[in-house]
Amino acid sequence: xxxxxxxxATLEQLCDVLEYELGHEAGSKACKEILEHVKNCPECCAEVxxxxxxxxxxxxxxxxxVPQDVQWRLLTELNLNLPASGKIDNKVEV
Amino acid sequence: xxxINRSNLxxxxxxxxxxxxxEKKLIAKAVEGDTKxxxxxxxxxxxxxxxxxxxxxxNEHEAESVLQExxxxxxxxxxxxxxxxxxxxWIHRIATNIVLMQLRKxxxxxxxxxxxxNRADEDNGGDIAYVARSFDRDPLELTLNEELKKSLEKAxxxxxxxxxxxxxxxxxxxxxxxxxxxxxGKSISAxxxxxxxxxxxxxxKLAEFIxxxxxxx
Numbered sequence: 001x002x003x004x005x006x007x008x009a010t011l012e013q014l015c016d017v018l019e020y021e022l023g024h025e026a027g028s029k030a031c032k033e034i035l036e037h038v039k040n041c042p043e044c045c046a047e048v049x050x051x052x053x054x055x056x057x058x059x060x061x062x063x064x065x066v067p068q069d070v071q072w073r074l075l076t077e078l079n080l081n082l083p084a085s086g087k088i089d090n091k092v093e094v
Numbered sequence: 095x096x097x098i099n100r101s102n103l104x105x106x107x108x109x110x111x112x113x114x115x116x117e118k119k120l121i122a123k124a125v126e127g128d129t130k131x132x133x134x135x136x137x138x139x140x141x142x143x144x145x146x147x148x149x150x151x152x153n154e155h156e157a158e159s160v161l162q163e164x165x166x167x168x169x170x171x172x173x174x175x176x177x178x179x180x181x182x183x184w185i186h187r188i189a190t191n192i193v194l195m196q197l198r199k200x201x202x203x204x205x206x207x208x209x210x211x212n213r214a215d216e217d218n219g220g221d222i223a224y225v226a227r228s229f230d231r232d233p234l235e236l237t238l239n240e241e242l243k244k245s246l247e248k249a250x251x252x253x254x255x256x257x258x259x260x261x262x263x264x265x266x267x268x269x270x271x272x273x274x275x276x277x278x279g280k281s282i283s284a285x286x287x288x289x290x291x292x293x294x295x296x297x298x299k300l301a302e303f304i305x306x307x308x309x310x311x
Binding site: 059077 | 129130132133136137140141142144145148158161162165166169222225226229238243246247250261265266293294296297300301
């Protein structure tokens with residue numbers, strides 16, 4: 001914890017807490033200590049909770065389809081055969 | 095319960111093995127010059143590469159250029175592919191290196207830390223009281239409609255490049271901190287700081303969006 005503001009984890013530590021919370025990486029000892037603090041501190045709890053929700057909602061953005069003209073140019077650049085149907089439907093019989 | 099879990103694990107393992115075997119066959123055919131196999135590889139993986147490039151560059155033309163450069167490299171190097179990772183992971187790694195190189199070329203000072211006017215605001219948490227009030231309406235309950243989707247995509251594109259790199263690679267593409275550090279040539283601490291600043295900036299944008307939605311009814 002930062003001595004000047006005991007309620008605020010450093011950026012790095014807060015990041016570790018989130019990685020742990022989001023199930024990305026194993027929690028370090030420092031991270032687990034901060035988590036204990038977060039549980040009992042409404043301000044820190046709001047900080048972690050809102051960041052976690054932010055990450056989750058951004059992760060929900062669906063992937064865009066590759067535009068057909070982009071696919072055609074790519075296959076042409078690679079000298080690859082276009083599917084026999086002449087239609088790119090992302091599945092070719094091999 | 096344990097038996098069910100074990101049976102699920104076993105069937106997943108068998109599926110993975112079948113997938114790997116089919117992939118190996120496809121690669122061998124493509125290396126021999128079978129253009130249908132080559133096309134299949136492109137069609138299977140182009141979406142991931144294009145979306146990574148689009149999120150990282152925020153530009154459709156640059157994303158197309160990354161896409162083409164990636165697959166040119168993939169087919170050049172395919173005979174050397176040893177299958178130590180899945181083909182998708184290997185292609186993704188090539189694409190990441192190409193997109194990072196493209197971003198470096200853009201300004202020549204890509205990895206210089208950017209001191210922007212919002213730094214002080216971020217360091218105090220981007221006004222957590224305001225954010226917490228906005229988040230009273232749980233953003234995860236929002237419908238991800240076209241308008242929200244576009245706003246979120248725009249928010250990512252508007253991040254400074256170093257923050258965008260950390261956020262896209264870690265939070266959207268699930269790379270490990272160590273991988274990102276290696277790919278960008280930065281320290282893990284620096285990546286963590288960039289990631290945190292990116293998340294705070296995006297949270298603020300999201301709070302504004304929720305607020306706007308609430309005031310519009």
